[in-house]
Amino acid sequence: MSVKEKWNDRYRSADKEAGLASLVLRENNHLLPEKGMALDLACGRGANAIMLAQHGLQVYAWDISDVAIEGLQGYIEKQSLSITAEVRDMELQPPEEKQFDVIVVSYYLDRNIMSDLIRALKPGGMIYYQTYSQEKVSQRGPACSAFRLARQELLQIFSELEIIVYREEGTQGNASKGMRDEVMFIGRKA
Numbered sequence: 001m002s003v004k005e006k007w008n009d010r011y012r013s014a015d016k017e018a019g020l021a022s023l024v025l026r027e028n029n030h031l032l033p034e035k036g037m038a039l040d041l042a043c044g045r046g047a048n049a050i051m052l053a054q055h056g057l058q059v060y061a062w063d064i065s066d067v068a069i070e071g072l073q074g075y076i077e078k079q080s081l082s083i084t085a086e087v088r089d090m091e092l093q094p095p096e097e098k099q100f101d102v103i104v105v106s107y108y109l110d111r112n113i114m115s116d117l118i119r120a121l122k123p124g125g126m127i128y129y130q131t132y133s134q135e136k137v138s139q140r141g142p143a144c145s146a147f148r149l150a151r152q153e154l155l156q157i158f159s160e161l162e163i164i165v166y167r168e169e170g171t172q173g174n175a176s177k178g179m180r181d182e183v184m185f186i187g188r189k190a
Contacts, residue, residue, distance in 0.1 A: 003064060007068065008068075011065050024106065024184040029055060032102060035058075036058070037122075038057040041090060041105045042090075042108035043061035045071060046072035046083070048061075049061035049072070053082050059083040061086070062085075062090065064090075091112060094119075095116065097120065098119075098123070100121055102125065103126075104129075105127070105129045106131065108131065123190065125189050127161065127186065128186050130183065130184045130185070132149065132181055133150075133151070134149060134151070135151055154166070158187045160189075164187060165185065167183070
């Protein structure tokens, strides 16, 4: 089964609603620019894209799943939001250089495209990133450690960006509280 088929199957059987935007975006939307171009990469049902558009940004929402994109396009039309939703494989079609003021990635990890994401930011542009960590306290997220971040890996991957927000609690302290199993990062390009 191809990656596209896997995600199409998942979105066919999943809830049709967009749900909530990622925590990194919800908790830090006050850091967003008042205008500009944004990308919700691996957008799924488009919760991040919807929040970005409601904030006033011109949004592109890309996902490999045409099922997810079709659902998002229906929502966009009903709500008249400034979102361009496209079926797109990032590895085959990376974004152009200096195209976006904001890029949001949640629960998607492809280390091969990280440098493309940095190049796609305009000067002063920001990446909002949230995904699963290898240091976990529950069974949430992918079983394969290749799809989880090693301790402080995002700091290394995005080392050329200025750190605005970083949160990785791991197993420190009372593991029943806080943000566990995940890493949150916001970085700004000089």
